[in-house]
Amino acid sequence: MSELIMSLTWGTLYYATPLTLAAMGGVLSEKAGVVxxxxxxxxxxxxxxxxxxADVTSKYGVIISGLVxxxxxIMIGAVLGFLHAFLTQKTRMDHVVSGLGINLLASGATxxxxxxxxPQGLSVTGIPRWMFxxxxxxxxxxxxxxxxxxxxxxxxxxxxxxxxGASMAGVSALPVRFAAVTLSGVLxxxxxxxxxxxxxxxxxxxxSAGKGYIALAAVIFGKWNxxxxxxxxxxxxxxxxLQTELQIRHISAHFLGISWTNSFLLDMLPYIMTIxxxxxxIGKAVPPADLGKEEATD
Amino acid sequence: xxxxxxxxAIRMSNITRTFPGVVANSSVNLSVAxxxxxxxxxxNGAGKSTLLNILFGKxxxxxxxxxxxxDDVTGKLHQPADSIRRGVGLVSxxxxxxxxxxxxxxxxxxxxxxxxVLSPRAATARAKSLLGDLGIAGIDLRSRAGALSIAAQQKVxxxxxxxxxxxxxxxxxxxxxxxxxxxxxxxQLLAKLKSRGTTIVFVTHKLREVMExxxxxTVLRNGKNxxxxxxxxxxxxxxxxxxxxxxxxxxxxxxxxxxxxxxxVPILELQSLCVxxxxxxxxxxxIDLLVKRGEIVGIAGVDGSGQNELAEAIVGxxxxxxxxxxxxxxxxxxxxxxxxxxxxIAYIPADRHRSAIVPSFNIAETYLLGHETDRxxxxxxxxxxxxxxxxxxxxxxxxxxxxSSRGSxxxxxxxxxxxxxxVIAARALESAPQIIVACQPTRGLDVAAxxxxxxxxxxxxxxxxxxxxxxLDLDEIFEMSDRIxxxxxxxxxxxxxxxxxxVARVGLLMTGGMA
Numbered sequence: 001m002s003e004l005i006m007s008l009t010w011g012t013l014y015y016a017t018p019l020t021l022a023a024m025g026g027v028l029s030e031k032a033g034v035v036x037x038x039x040x041x042x043x044x045x046x047x048x049x050x051x052x053x054a055d056v057t058s059k060y061g062v063i064i065s066g067l068v069x070x071x072x073x074i075m076i077g078a079v080l081g082f083l084h085a086f087l088t089q090k091t092r093m094d095h096v097v098s099g100l101g102i103n104l105l106a107s108g109a110t111x112x113x114x115x116x117x118x119p120q121g122l123s124v125t126g127i128p129r130w131m132f133x134x135x136x137x138x139x140x141x142x143x144x145x146x147x148x149x150x151x152x153x154x155x156x157x158x159x160x161x162x163x164x165g166a167s168m169a170g171v172s173a174l175p176v177r178f179a180a181v182t183l184s185g186v187l188x189x190x191x192x193x194x195x196x197x198x199x200x201x202x203x204x205x206x207x208s209a210g211k212g213y214i215a216l217a218a219v220i221f222g223k224w225n226x227x228x229x230x231x232x233x234x235x236x237x238x239x240x241x242l243q244t245e246l247q248i249r250h251i252s253a254h255f256l257g258i259s260w261t262n263s264f265l266l267d268m269l270p271y272i273m274t275i276x277x278x279x280x281x282i283g284k285a286v287p288p289a290d291l292g293k294e295e296a297t298d
Numbered sequence: 299x300x301x302x303x304x305x306x307a308i309r310m311s312n313i314t315r316t317f318p319g320v321v322a323n324s325s326v327n328l329s330v331a332x333x334x335x336x337x338x339x340x341x342n343g344a345g346k347s348t349l350l351n352i353l354f355g356k357x358x359x360x361x362x363x364x365x366x367x368x369d370d371v372t373g374k375l376h377q378p379a380d381s382i383r384r385g386v387g388l389v390s391x392x393x394x395x396x397x398x399x400x401x402x403x404x405x406x407x408x409x410x411x412x413x414x415v416l417s418p419r420a421a422t423a424r425a426k427s428l429l430g431d432l433g434i435a436g437i438d439l440r441s442r443a444g445a446l447s448i449a450a451q452q453k454v455x456x457x458x459x460x461x462x463x464x465x466x467x468x469x470x471x472x473x474x475x476x477x478x479x480x481x482x483x484x485x486q487l488l489a490k491l492k493s494r495g496t497t498i499v500f501v502t503h504k505l506r507e508v509m510e511x512x513x514x515x516t517v518l519r520n521g522k523n524x525x526x527x528x529x530x531x532x533x534x535x536x537x538x539x540x541x542x543x544x545x546x547x548x549x550x551x552x553x554x555x556x557x558x559x560x561x562x563v564p565i566l567e568l569q570s571l572c573v574x575x576x577x578x579x580x581x582x583x584x585i586d587l588l589v590k591r592g593e594i595v596g597i598a599g600v601d602g603s604g605q606n607e608l609a610e611a612i613v614g615x616x617x618x619x620x621x622x623x624x625x626x627x628x629x630x631x632x633x634x635x636x637x638x639x640x641x642x643i644a645y646i647p648a649d650r651h652r653s654a655i656v657p658s659f660n661i662a663e664t665y666l667l668g669h670e671t672d673r674x675x676x677x678x679x680x681x682x683x684x685x686x687x688x689x690x691x692x693x694x695x696x697x698x699x700x701x702s703s704r705g706s707x708x709x710x711x712x713x714x715x716x717x718x719x720x721v722i723a724a725r726a727l728e729s730a731p732q733i734i735v736a737c738q739p740t741r742g743l744d745v746a747a748x749x750x751x752x753x754x755x756x757x758x759x760x761x762x763x764x765x766x767x768x769x770l771d772l773d774e775i776f777e778m779s780d781r782i783x784x785x786x787x788x789x790x791x792x793x794x795x796x797x798x799x800x801v802a803r804v805g806l807l808m809t810g811g812m813a
Contacts, residue, residue: 150414151406154399158407161398167356168394169458170379170408289398 004249008241014129014199016230016237018043020136021191022215023222023229024143025081025184031147031224032180033160033173035095035292038084039188040212041106045080046073046189047196048110051203052117054124066127066197073193074186080106081185085178095292103212111205118203126197135190140230147226156180160288188212210271217274223285235277239270305368307332307466307497308353313362315348322348323359324521330466330514332367335488335498337508337529340518340541341744346501347391349518350468353499354388355381366466379408387459391470393451397444401425401454404443405461428457432487448601449480456487466497473507475601475770478805485511503541505534519543542745563591564627565764566612566733571621573604573611580619581607583789589733589764594755596779597768600808604788605768606648609737612766613645614638626732639668642732646722646739648768650715654722657711661699662690664710665725697724698750716747723751733764740774752778772801786810 022039029036054069080102087098147153158166159173166173191211196203214236221235222228243266308330315323323345330336338346351357353364355375363372366384375381378388395404406421425439434453443451452472459467469488473481488498488511502508508515509529517524517540525540566589573582582604589595599605610616612623614635623631625641633641647653655664662676666686669675676686690706693699697720699713710718719739726734736755740748755778759765769775775782776799783793784807791807 149416151411151416152414154403154407154416157403158396158399161396162394165394165396166407168378168388168390169396169404170377170382170462172377172379286398 004245008238008245011241011244012234012238013133014237015240016233017129017132017136018191018194018199018211019215019218019233019237020139020230021132021194022188022212023218023233024139024226025187025191026216026219027143027147027222027224027226027229028156028180028187029081029084029184030219030291031160031288032156032177033163033288033290033293034085034088034177034181035099036084036181036184037096037099037213037216038080038102039099039184039215040208040210041099041103042077042080042185042188043192043195043212043215044103044106044110044206044208045076046192047207048114048192048203049073049076049189050193051122051124051126051196052113054126054197055118055122058124062125065124069124069197070127070190070193073189073197077185077187077189077192078182079185080189081182082178084185085181088181089174089177107206110203114203114205121202123202124197126201127193129194129198132190132194132198136230136233139187140226143226152176152179157288160290163290163293188215191215214270214274217278220285220287221277224288232277236270236274239273243267243269305332306330306365307334307367308499309363309365310349310353311363313349313352313359313364315352315357315359321521323352325362326518326521326523328353328516329526330497330499332497333492333495334513335492335500335511337512337515338499338501338518339503339505339508339515339537340524341503343520343744344518344541345521346518347470348521350388350470350499350501351390353381354378354386354468356388382408382462382464385463385465386468387456387462387464387466388468389452389455389459389470389472391474393448393455395443395446395451395454395458397442399443400440401437401443401446402439404454405439405458409462425457425461428460432457432460432490434487448475449477449483452476452484453487456491460491465495466499467491468499468501470501471503472500473502473504477600477808478772478801479809480600481507505537508537509534517541564588565591565625566766567622567624567627568612569622569624571608571611571623572619573607573616574619575607575616581788582611583787585621585790587783587790587793589766591762591764592759593780594759594765594767594778596775596782597766597785598772598775598782598804598808599770599785601770603785603808605785606737607788608785609645609648609735609766609768612735613643639729642730644726644729644731644734646719646726646734646736648737648741650718650722655710655718658709660709661694661706661721662686664721665690665693668725669729693721693724693728697721697754699724716743719743719747719751723754727754727758731758731763733766734758735766735768737768738770739767740769740771748774772804775804776801784808 022043026036026039050069050073053072054065057065057068084098084102087093088095147157155171155176158169158171159176163173192208195207200207215233218232218236219229221232247266306329308328310326310328313323313326326345326349328349338349340346348357352359355378363370364375365371366386371384402418402421402425405425406416422439429437437450437454443454446454472484476484492498500512512529515527515529515537517537519541524543527537568585568587571582571585572580575581585608597605607616611618614633618631622629630638630641665675666677666681670677675689676682687706694706699717699720710721723739734755739751743751755765755767767778779796781793781795782799782804784791784804786808787810794803
């Protein structure tokens with residue numbers, strides 16, 4: 001039994017790691033007023049760019065290739081994050097449309113490049129998981145401090161609540177939002193790098209499998225608070241871990257007349273819990289007031 | 299301390315600013331001596347706010363020059379931050395504190411800093427010393443800005459400007475939403491600031507405030523200068539003439555004697571009505587009120603005293619938590635909005651952009667809303683557009699809606715505020731109502747459109763309808779009402795007959811005092 005608890009605990013932490021990284025990106029972006037369903041695309045692109053770069057540089061040794069992989073993920077995340085900021089803030093595209101576009105682009109591009117460049121598949125040495133785990137444990141506190149204790153964090157919260165009010169206080173929203181959304185791309189892409197470099201050591205199409213959306217759900221679940229969002233990530237991570245344990249151990253569970261041992265049903269568990277969690281919390285959650293609002297025209 | 303020096307703190311010359319289709323400022327000049335209290339007055343749409351916003355860097359002028367403290371800053375004010383840095387602070391008409399943030403956060407936001415880390419302790423000390431200096435009590439720096447009353451928010455806005463070392467304080471219609479006593483307190487505060495050398499520019503259309511407080515006055519009319527005056531050397535009539543120009547006579551023709559009701563049959567009766575808002579907070583408490591046929595009942599009160607919720611409960615968009623609403627003696631408490639409309643409730647909502655119009659609808663479509671099944675308006679299972687447009691065309695004539703050269707196919711969004719309001723008023727008045735619930739029906743309208751709406755409401759009362767008039771504008775309440783009910787904190791603080799109501803008594807009731 002204690003062995004089951006141990007493996008559930010570690011499983012929860014490991015599953016929560018990419019969710020937490022992406023969720024912190026989500027908090028930064030949404031607190032600044034930019035809806036970010038593009039997290040999914042950031043994760044997928046980060047996963048692919050990381051593993052690609054690590055593969056190309058694998059001849060230089062494990063450490064170099066790992067670092068280059070991380071760096072590549074950071075860069076693609078920054079580029080896509082900047083793109084999302086540009087589309088929503090400069091061209092004033094609807095935030096959801098922009099995010100959807102980035103997700104479709106990421107999905108199509110990674111699939112094409114992967115199948116085209118690696119028809120035989122690929123495998124890398126990668127990076128130990130604990131490194132990401134440490135980052136995921138520290139990051140929520142760092143983001144919380146950033147938001148509450150720094151001038152930049154105050155500006156970020158202000159432009160998310162009221163772009164107009166912030167401007168009247170002498171703070172322009174654009175630089176803050178660009179930085180926040182770019183950073184969100186970086187963090188979510190790191191979550192993706194975890195999936196490919198630390199978890200799987202390879203890439204498979206659609207490896208993100210909705211984790212960006214679940215990270216966003218964790219943000220809402222945590223009421224846009226970094227620590228709350230991390231809690232949400234742990235909550236959803238637990239159900240991923242539970243689902244895996246149940247499948248591995250062939251633990252049969254009959255509930256509501258359904259045999260929940262069926263692996264298809266078990267696969268759904270984290271997603272079902274997402275819906276359950278959101279419907280029970282969403283009525284009470286108050287998003288930043290200017291979230292997703294279009295820039296006022298003079 | 300300096301009070302009057304001739305050195306101008308502000309000199310704006312030949313400022314022109316156009317918006318699509320509107321020239322808001324046309325070669326406007328404004329010169330304000332350092333340390334003086336300068337009033338800028340004019341009707342709605344005269345360009346006062348635009349001028350202030352240009353000085354604050356929110357809008358950029360198309361042409362013209364700006365000097366602050368003798369420095370040429372033309373073309374250097376790209377955003378409010380640029381003006382703030384030069385010592386200009388603005389208390390805008392739409393309060394700009396961020397409601398979700400604490401007052402302290404609002405003060406610290408965008409203030410000068412040398413380190414990236416916030417220092418709340420130092421900020422608290424500085425804020426407290428400012429508050430103490432100005433004699434402002436009872437403000438908890440940790441509470442959310444959104445939880446403050448309008449008057450308190452305004453004080454915080456002033457403190458916010460001073461927190462950034464503002465030497466020039468701009469105020470845009472700061473007394474619009476204040477009770478008379480709160481306004482007096484504001485002027486005392488401003489006088490204190492002036493005595494310390496702060497230059498004050500004050501935008502208003504209330505002449506009494508100008509005469510009592512200002513040193514100098516600039517009058518704007520239709521986006522142009524209409525005269526500069528020294529307050530001590532002018533009078534209300536002269537200022538009014540400058541404000542209204544050739545239409546100066548219009549003010550005198552306003553019929554300020556309300557029609558007295560002779561037929562006191564109750565049409566609307568509220569019994570112990572309580573209403574909760576969306577968050578479950580009780581915002582209307584135990585209201586008993588009677589509106590009789592042929593009577594205009596004015597509801598006065600400081601903004602946010604429960605007026606909106608009371609109106610919505612009567613119209614049916616909010617459900618009463620308890621109590622009863624009777625229409626012509628029979629229950630209406632649980633009926634839907636549509637049923638209430640059928641029984642004769644007509645509604646002119648306070649926020650016309652949010653609740654009264656669909657900007658992309660044309661005039662005929664606007665009239666059909668709420669009359670979708672009424673054949674007289676072209677409604678029914680299949681819409682008769684010929685009838686709808688014909689009827690809408692008649693309405694345009696009857697209610698003198700201008701700016702619709704193409705008739706009833708013009709989109710509502712392209713009409714001016716005054717004309718939009720006429721369309722809404724027409725829809726309410728022409729639906730054969732028993733009672734009209736009019737909320738802020740003349741907010742943002744010019745003198746002529748205001749008079750039109752007032753006349754229409756008086757006429758309705760004269761024809762035996764009941765009128766319930768919610769307004770934040772005490773002048774309007776006094777001009778229109780047969781009886782005045784004052785709301786404070788969700789309850790009726792008192793009902794005064796026209797004869798016994800004075801500004802002082804109503805003002806006292808508005809702020810929770812006993813009259």
